[in-house]
Amino acid sequence: MALGKRRTVRERTAVLPGTGAAAAATGRIGSWALAGGLALLSALIVFLDVVTGEDLRVIPLLVVVPALASVFCTLRQTVWVAVWITVVVVASGLGGDGTFWDFVFGIGFTVLACALGVAACAARIRHATEMDRLRSAAVALQRQILRPLPVITDQVFAYGLYEPIEEDRFVGGDIYEVVESPYGTRVIIGDVQGKGLPAIGAGFAAIAAFREAAVREPTLTGVVEALEDAVVRHNVFSAQTGEAERFVTALVLGFDAEGGVQAVNCGHLPPRLLHDGAASAVPLERTYVPLGLAGLSRETRTAESFGFPPGATLLVVTDGVTEARDASRAFYPLDRRLAEWAGYGPRELLDALHVDLEAFTGGIRRDDVAALALRRAPGEGGPRPVEAAEDVRPVAGAVSD
Numbered sequence: 354m355a356l357g358k359r360r361t362v363r364e365r366t367a368v369l370p371g372t373g374a375a376a377a378a379t380g381r382i383g384s385w386a387l388a389g390g391l392a393l394l395s396a397l398i399v400f401l402d403v404v405t406g407e408d409l410r411v412i413p414l415l416v417v418v419p420a421l422a423s424v425f426c427t428l429r430q431t432v433w434v435a436v437w438i439t440v441v442v443v444a445s446g447l448g449g450d451g452t453f454w455d456f457v458f459g460i461g462f463t464v465l466a467c468a469l470g471v472a473a474c475a476a477r478i479r480h481a482t483e484m485d486r487l488r489s490a491a492v493a494l495q496r497q498i499l500r501p502l503p504v505i506t507d508q509v510f511a512y513g514l515y516e517p518i519e520e521d522r523f524v525g526g527d528i529y530e531v532v533e534s535p536y537g538t539r540v541i542i543g544d545v546q547g548k549g550l551p552a553i554g555a556g557f558a559a560i561a562a563f564r565e566a567a568v569r570e571p572t573l574t575g576v577v578e579a580l581e582d583a584v585v586r587h588n589v590f591s592a593q594t595g596e597a598e599r600f601v602t603a604l605v606l607g608f609d610a611e612g613g614v615q616a617v618n619c620g621h622l623p624p625r626l627l628h629d630g631a632a633s634a635v636p637l638e639r640t641y642v643p644l645g646l647a648g649l650s651r652e653t654r655t656a657e658s659f660g661f662p663p664g665a666t667l668l669v670v671t672d673g674v675t676e677a678r679d680a681s682r683a684f685y686p687l688d689r690r691l692a693e694w695a696g697y698g699p700r701e702l703l704d705a706l707h708v709d710l711e712a713f714t715g716g717i718r719r720d721d722v723a724a725l726a727l728r729r730a731p732g733e734g735g736p737r738p739v740e741a742a743e744d745v746r747p748v749a750g751a752v753s754d
Contacts, residue, residue, distance in 0.1 A: 391418070391437060394418065395438075398414055398441075399412070412459075413442075413462070415441060415442060416442075416463055416466035416467070419431060419434050419438060419466060419469075420466070420470045422434040422435075422474070423473040424477070426474065427474075428471070428474050428475055428478055431471050431474040432471055434470075435471055436467075438463065438467060439463055439464060439467055442459060442463040443460060498557050498560055499528065499529065502515075502725075503700075506531065506730065507610070508533075508537055508608040508610065508730055509531075509538050509728065509730055510727070510728045511531045511726075512699040512726045512727075513529065513723070513726075514706065514707055514722065515527065515721075515722070515723050516707075516721065516723075517721050526545040526552035526721050527543070527545070527556075527671045527723035528544075528545065528556045528601075529541060529543070529723055529725055530560055530564060530567075532564055532567035534567050536570075536607070536609065537607055537608050538608040539563070539567035539605070539606070539607050539608075540669075540727065541559075541560075541603055542621070542671065542723060542725055543559060543601050543602055543619075543671075544602045544671045544672060544721070545601050546643075547597070547599060555587050555588075555599040558583045558584060558586070559580055561583070562579050562583030563580055565579070566579035573656040574617060574654055574656050576605060577605055577617045577644075580601075580605070581647045584599075584600065584601055584645035585645055585647075588645055598645070599645065600620075600643040600644060600645040601643055601644040602619060602620040602621045602644075602672075603620070603643070603644050604616065604619070604624065604669055605619070606667075606669075606727075608661075608727075608729070612729070614659055614660070614661040616635070616637055616656065616658075616659065617655070619641050619643050619644050620641065621643075621671075622669070622670060622671070622675060623637050624668060625669075625691055626666075626667055627665060627668065627691060627695045627697070628666070629695075630696055631695050633688075635659050639655070662729075663729050663731070664729075665728070665729070666697075666699050666726055667726070667728075668702065668727075669725045670722075671720075673718065673720035674706070674722055675687050676719075677713060677714050677718060677720070678714065678719070679714060679715070685713055690709060698728070699727070702726050706724060710722065
């Protein structure tokens with residue numbers, strides 16, 4: 354396959370910010386439902402006011418309606434609610450038995466409450482719009498760092514799960530990439546020291562270097578050396594700008610056309626192999642220092658090979674999975690769960706992992722979560738997975754599948 358001919362099977366994403374997200378955030382109640390509810394509430398309040406008479410005035414309760422409308426309605430709807438409430442209060446005051454100053458005070462208080470409701474609605478919508486713009490920028494940045502999965506190359510089918518811990522839910526400290534090169538498919542999964550936005554710079558430096566080196570370097574160790582240089586250069590720049598230096602734990606894999614797999618482990622978790630109903634950690638002999646710290650070690654990073662038979666699934670994860678905790682502070686039992694899921698395909702495996710991880714932690718995660726499930730591609734003309742036959746449905750933002 355020629356360079357640049359990667360085939361993205363499907364991009365599953367959230368709705369693009371700016372194309373409906375802001376409208377959803379600002380909210381809207383149907384016009385007929387709003388008018389009917391407002392008329393019914395007004396009639397009820399006026400009836401109670403007539404029944405109670407001067408002993409207990411109920412009409413002032415209407416001033417809370419614009420405040421409620423400012424939370425759930427659009428700006429135009431809130432203005433109409435404010436106008437309607439003002440008209441009702443004025444009409445009620447004209448037909449009442451109170452003094453002139455009671456009437457003036459009631460109207461003034463109503464107008465003030467309605468104006469505050471409209472101002473609150475405008476502020477809410479302005480804030481929602483600004484947040485939508487920020488999320489749009491986050492999506493654009495995230496797309497430059499992490500590509501949507503799954504991806505198919507001549508050597509592997511790559512499926513992914515990605516859950517950043519940051520509130521914006523788009524970017525995090527975990528990284529991954531799948532690159533097809535003249536030397537086979539190269540894969541990286543890593544974890545930048547730190548989380549969220551502060552870790553983006555180092556993550557982007559590593560990903561950019563990997564995309565270039567994976568195509569240029571004939572050996573996997575050459576790719577890793579290029580990554581090391583990139584992280585070191587980024588740390589030099591960070592030190593000059595007063596930012597903290599960071600290291601990157603990473604697992605770099607190489608899949609060649611003959612079915613061989615090589616790995617260089619730079620302080621990362623070992624991969625797990627699921628095959629023939631069994632799951633086990635791949636016994637890599639050496640684990641080297643993380644990227645950016647090679648100057649502290651005299652070891653020279655070397656690649657080692659391991660078996661990856663057809664039909665097997667190779668799972669690589671970040672420590673957001675293995676270090677997830679439940680309410681009793683117990684760590685997530687990844688290997689025990691994988692033994693139960695050993696017969697699952699890549700997509701089913703990641704779906705099960707995602708659901709089980711959420712249940713285990715109670716939805717409270719303390720670190721980014723990234724996982725890749727890799728399966729060897731069949732020979733030329735062999736069957737492709739069902740997902741590859743589906744129509745591509747581009748959706749923006751999330752990279753998890």
